[in-house]
Amino acid sequence: MKVAVLSFAHVHAATYLTLLRDREDVDLLAADPDAPPGDPDRGPALAERLGVPYAATWDEVFAQPLDAVVVTSENARHRPLVERAAAAGAHVLCEKPLATTEADARAVIDACARAGVGLMTAYPVRFGSAFAALRRAVADGSLGRLISVHGTNNGRNPARSSPWFGSRELAGGGALMDHTVHIADLLDVLLDGEQAAEVYAQANAVLDADLGLDVETAGLVTICYPGGTVAAVDCSWSHPRDHPTWGGLTLTCVGERAIVELDAFPRLLDGFDTTTARARWEPGGDDLDTAMLDAFLDTARTGRRPAPDGEAGLRSLRVVLAAYESLRTGQPVALPG
């Protein structure tokens, strides 16, 4: 299967390149023509370091017959690449958030639908086996009705290594945009695609103020669902930059009959490393990116509808857009039903 990775702007691009490179069933091609010339972590330098075939222009990529593409450009630059890939007949895995505006999200969904190709939004956390068990417990009623969910998705500030994450224009916002969507997508699964009814958010830019970003670096979001569940989310880029991990994601579900805690990135081993004078943190849990790519390539091969699809990406994006509106007004914002 011919698969292209389009742009290395997103920090996840290198992970996808490595995983796809090592698959027997994938003939990989990569392109990052909009990279700053000479950037050692972008463009031909990264492709060469990873041993991945590289195309210098978009035209060169799209001149090839492509079965599937992975779009890892800046959040606001997904649309032109998805539209072009769809027109070329390639199935699309698009990095989250699907877009930075509802209009762009709708456009990429429509473009893929018109072209008859699948569109998957890259939400790897829903592919974990622990989350699958949680999902079953919610679905089979053993937790009782979900009353509230408390989610944390904290990470290092990605703008430190990829400055566009700190640009409102290119990223659509900061920590609220980057992290709320992951929790919102897990809620989307647990609540079976129920669209949120109301969102309240508060945020600030206290952390990493020295970077001079025009986006928020810490945020708290409260999401109410029409079925009665409320979700309280901490989406902050509050994970210290010299911590042994990038961050993590947890979800505490309060049901009528039990409380369930999910750690999507659990610590497998701890201890102490005298050479770095730091705590050890050996990560555990599933390889979520591999599981997500498996699912995506399977839909590309079979033509089955991917999940999470573009509509799921749009539903979680709407939560974030409402959160930004709430920041502006200082009040909860209702989503259209």
Add this chain to the structure above:
Amino acid sequence: MAELDVALIGAGGIARTHLPAWTALGARVRIYAPDGHAPGLARDFGATAVGTREEAIAGANVVDVCSPTDTHREIALAALAAGAHVLCEKPLALTTADAELIADTARSARLRLYPGHVVRFFPAYARLHELVAGGAPGRVAVARFTRTGRYPTWSPWFADPERSGGILVDQMIHDFDIARWLFGEVVRVHADQRGHLTSPAPEGAVASGTAVLTHESGVITQVVGVWAPPATPFRTTFHVAGTGGTLSHDSLASPGLRVTGSDRDAAGADGIPSGDFGQSPYALQIAEFAAAFTGRGPEPRVTAGDGVAAVRIAEAAAVSARTGRAVRLEGSPA
């Protein structure tokens, strides 16, 4: 007269945590409770049960109000009228107006009034305050607090919003107080509550509340409270993030002593936390208040004004949950 002559009003779970502290200080304690539980409690702790509130308060220099929240105003005012200092369990009152009335009455009478915000005396929270005040986490951006314990079905008034204020006021006020203690005045509150929110609450009922506080300092705080299924162990957590790193705590993560497998586990979880196995936070709290009551100690770490301010935040949270709007708070605390 003993130097500490205490009238303890109420004979529920919190009275049971206060009594050994008073006894340890050599206080003479008279207990009154209308529910008939005073004699048993008095027997257990070497105190005296009396038949009326007036009898308890007569001659007391301290009244310890451990009764349901809707009775705090009347009992605290009676205590102050009788010339006694007051330790009043949290929440100081159900409404800001009542809390202010109690605080103003105490001030006019030149009597001391302290609210029982005991979480300030739990070691992890006391240390957190020291560290934040000393600048250890740098400039704080965002914090979250959770508090989970079994639904307080052991006494029917907790589930009744007219009597307790519900989970937002009765339970989450602990962390509202801590957040304000750490990060300063709160200017905006949004809150929501779900689950079983009315009385009577059957065994097995569940409720939860969430609140977002915006502080004048710019810090944002999330508070989550859960009244949980019966077998849930009591647990609190916090996570504070600033420019100098993070501070976090999970009360179940690193116990000094852990006992499992006893019959007690099967009997259900504790409703009221006892703290670790060192000094009881309740005893520390009462010792600090008692030193101030007798004029021998410094001002305690919590004041009547703090009690009023905590009620103000909790009341705003309840209004927000009812109206669905964020509530702006203005004016300085009492």
